[in-house]
Amino acid sequence: xxxxxxxxxxxxxxxxxxxxxxxxxxxxxxxxxxxxxxxxxxxxxxxxxxxxxxxxxxxxxxxxxxxxxxxxxxxxxxxxxxxxxxxxxxxxxxxxxxxxxxxxxxxxxxxxxxxxxxxxxxxxxxxxxxxxxxxxxxxxxxxxxxxxxxxxxxxxxxxxxxxxxxxxxxxxxxxxxxxxxxxxxxxxxxxxxxxxxxxxxxxxxxxxxxxxxxxxxxxxxxxx
Amino acid sequence: xxxxxxxxxxxxxxxxxxxxxxxxxxxxxxxxxxxxxxxxxxxxxxxxxxxxxxxxxxxxxxxxxxxxxxxxxxxxxxxxxxxxxxxxxxxxxxxxxxxxxxxxxxxxxxxxxxxxxxxxxxxxxxxxxxxxxxxxxxxxxxxxxxxxxxxxxxxxxxxxxxxxxxxxxxxxxxxxxxxxxxxxxxxxxxxxxxxxxxxxxxxxxxxxxxxxxxxxxxxxxxxx
Numbered sequence: 001x002x003x004x005x006x007x008x009x010x011x012x013x014x015x016x017x018x019x020x021x022x023x024x025x026x027x028x029x030x031x032x033x034x035x036x037x038x039x040x041x042x043x044x045x046x047x048x049x050x051x052x053x054x055x056x057x058x059x060x061x062x063x064x065x066x067x068x069x070x071x072x073x074x075x076x077x078x079x080x081x082x083x084x085x086x087x088x089x090x091x092x093x094x095x096x097x098x099x100x101x102x103x104x105x106x107x108x109x110x111x112x113x114x115x116x117x118x119x120x121x122x123x124x125x126x127x128x129x130x131x132x133x134x135x136x137x138x139x140x141x142x143x144x145x146x147x148x149x150x151x152x153x154x155x156x157x158x159x160x161x162x163x164x165x166x167x168x169x170x171x172x173x174x175x176x177x178x179x180x181x182x183x184x185x186x187x188x189x190x191x192x193x194x195x196x197x198x199x200x201x202x203x204x205x206x207x208x209x210x211x212x213x214x215x216x217x218x219x220x221x222x223x224x
Numbered sequence: 225x226x227x228x229x230x231x232x233x234x235x236x237x238x239x240x241x242x243x244x245x246x247x248x249x250x251x252x253x254x255x256x257x258x259x260x261x262x263x264x265x266x267x268x269x270x271x272x273x274x275x276x277x278x279x280x281x282x283x284x285x286x287x288x289x290x291x292x293x294x295x296x297x298x299x300x301x302x303x304x305x306x307x308x309x310x311x312x313x314x315x316x317x318x319x320x321x322x323x324x325x326x327x328x329x330x331x332x333x334x335x336x337x338x339x340x341x342x343x344x345x346x347x348x349x350x351x352x353x354x355x356x357x358x359x360x361x362x363x364x365x366x367x368x369x370x371x372x373x374x375x376x377x378x379x380x381x382x383x384x385x386x387x388x389x390x391x392x393x394x395x396x397x398x399x400x401x402x403x404x405x406x407x408x409x410x411x412x413x414x415x416x417x418x419x420x421x422x423x424x425x426x427x428x429x430x431x432x433x434x435x436x437x438x439x440x441x442x443x444x445x446x447x448x
Contacts, residue, residue: 043266043351043380044372071352073378095382097321097352125379127267128295128321128350147371147394148268154297155349156267158319170371173400 004081007074007090008110010103018133022101025108025136033223034113036104036121037215038137040159042152043125045145046169048076049202051120055084057212062117062219067091067107069099069124076122087111098129101136108136118219127152131159138222145170146179153187160191165198167211172201228305231298231314232334234327242357246325249332249360257447258337260328260345261439262361264383266376267349269369270393272300273426275344279308281436286341286443291315291331293323293348300346311335322353325360332360342443351380362446363388370394370403377411384415389422391435396425 029036041047048068055064064084068077069091077090089110093099099107104121113119121137123130142163144152147170153160160166166188168181181199188195196214200207253260265271272292279288288308292301293315301314315331317323323331328345337343345361347354366387368376371394377384384390390412392405405423412419420438424431 042268042349043376044369070379072381073375075375075378095352095356097350124352125266126321126350126352128319128348129353132319145268145371147369147397151297151299152267154299155294157296173371173397176397176400 004085004087006110007077007092008106009092009094010099010106018100022134022136025101025105026138029108029113029136029138030222032114034116034119035139035219035222036108036119036137038121038123038135038140039143040123040130040140040163041125041143042127042148045125045143045148046202047122047125047143048079050143050167050169050200051080051122052083053202053205053208054212054215055086057208058118058216059084059086061216063115064118064120065111065113065116067111067119067121069093069122071095071124093124097124097126098133099123099135100133104135117223127156127159131162139164139218141165141167143167143169144184146173146177150180150184150187153184153191157191160188160195163192163195165196165214168197168199169202171199171206172203228309228311230334231301231316232330233316233318234323234330242324246358246360249325249329250362253332253337253360253362254446256338258340258343259363259443259446260332260343260361262345262347262359262364263367264347264354264364264387265349265367266351266372269349269367269372270426271346271349271367272303274367274391274393274424275304275346276307277426277429277432278436278439279310281432282342282440283308283310285440287339288342288344289335289337289340291335291343291345293317293346295319295348317348321348321350322357323347323359324357328359341447351376351383355383355386363442365389365391367391367393368408370397370401374404374408374411377408377415381415384412384419387416387419389420389438392421392423393426395423395430396427
């Protein structure tokens with residue numbers, strides 16, 4: 001384990017009103033001038049790979065830290081810490097299928113977000129439960145990968161409704177799957193007409209500059 | 225909508241003891257000589273495609289019916305009904321991230337399982353929550369698809385512990401992803417030393433005969 005990485009076991013929350021608690025955390029982070037990005041997707045969509053590529057492009061301009069949530073294992077936190085060198089906290093949820101604001105706060109505290117411009121929360125790989133809980137993030141972003149199919153905004157409506165942006169990852173394998181970019185846009189806009197859409201490949205870097213430019217703008221707006 | 229397909233809104237369960245309730249349903253189905261297969265995976269792993277291929281291979285020998293669980297939409301139920309002609313029930317979970325035994329029973333009742341040798345429950349696309357709830361199934365099977373990565377048994381331990389078999393789908397695209405078949409076997413056996421593993425491609429049919437042969441044997445054993 002590198003010294004950039006730490007594992008904490010997050011405790012189940014005692015707060016009844018998660019929405020109010022999330023708003024409190026959001027305002028605390030706003031005061032600290034730290035933008036909190038809540039990154040969500042199904043298992044295996046490439047959250048960690050997208051994050052590595054994103055950090056590589058932005059870390060010279062803004063200070064970044066990462067919280068990696070997982071039921072178990074520290075695979076992703078190790079990857080982030082080793083490949084990017086940024087401070088990374090592994091949040092073990094002990095089987096919980098999502099993070100809420102109080103669990104996020106436990107990570108935020110360990111991450112010492114006051115020194116950061118951008119804190120990223122990589123949520124549990126799950127298109128259902130994480131969408132139901134406000135984490136206190138400044139912004140929600142989901143990743144849908146090409147092999148999963150373009151029908152996902154129809155089948156997991158809430159996820160695509162609560163996200164400000166959708167990253168379509170693994171566009172390098174578009175030729176090998178029956179994935180219709182026009183249809184996925186149509187279905188996503190049906191859930192959220194304002195959603196921003198970024199087709200990317202975390203493997204070959206295609207589209208990553210546009211996504212990173214947009215993200216940096218959001219961070220700067222929030223922290224100004 | 226074809227006349228082979230029906231949508232029902234499943235109600236949240238009132239039973240406190242899901243395990244006991246699941247056992248009761250399992251015994252009821254055993255008495256009816258109906259094998260209930262609980263098929264689980266992340267979103268987009270190919271549950272429906274594997275199911276279509278499976279039904280095509282087995283429907284002349286055994287009587288099959290399908291329950292498709294989804295938060296919303298009837299995409300999968302329509303696909304199954306139209307492509308295979310077997311009786312299909314769409315279960316709308318109203319946002320719930322899993323099915324339990326009582327919700328499954330509501331589907332079983334509509335499906336009229338007494339006439340069936342094999343009832344398939346396609347659970348909500350989610351590697352976390354469905355693993356926590358016994359549905360009353362005779363057997364649990366999960367699908368992991370190649371693009372998701374071979375580390376999933378490390379990151380979603382319970383799912384691979386509770387399953388009798390794991391189908392590795394989309395092996396037709398093995399060349400385009402960093403997916404290590406030896407490693408995924410090692411990680412899956414770590415969770416469950418008795419798990420059966422079937423690498424398949426629902427797209428080109430590779431490996432489907434072995435899986436179907438094994439499934440048919442399990443159905444015949446259960447129903448004998």
